[in-house]
Amino acid sequence: MLTLQRRHLVGHDILLARHGNHICSMRVDRPNGRVVALLDDGTLDSAPNVIAPDLDLPLGVDSLLREDWKLLAAMSGAAAAFAALMVGAAVVIGNALGETASLEILSAYPPF
Known part of the structure; x- marks a missing residue:
């Protein structure tokens, strides 16, 4: 199942287990x-951020954008083209009516 959540950093857990409340940042x-953690006494400690390099982690939003940007760009372009086509059709229909009263009715009609 695809989960769109921030990946949990293993290094945070390791440093919290080592030092607890003595971590400043x-x-x-x-x-x-x-x-990397800065401790109360001014020293630095670090921990690796992965359990195993070949471990399959859940996908996040950044990895989806990195892998599927072409599909998202194509779908966004298609939606924008469809919206432009609909606006153009509304303008053509409005101009074809020719009466200013019908143009006012079309422009004043609520979209909902």
């Missing part, structure tokens, strides 16, 4: 795949 070092 944590940051993710993405290039090295680690989580």
Whole structure:
């Protein structure tokens, strides 16, 4: 099942288990795949951010955009083209009527 949630960082759990309430702040070092923590006494500690490199993690929104951007772009383009076609058809129909009263009725009609 596809879940769109933020991936849980293993390094946070490891550092919390090691140091508990002595952690002032944590940051993710993405290039090295680690989580770095600043401790109360000013020292730094780090932990790896993965359990196993070949572990299949649930997909997040960023991975969906990275993998399916062509499909999303094509569908967005098709929706925009369809909307432009409908607006153009409404303009053509409005101009074909020729009367200003009918144009006012078409422009004043609520969309809901």
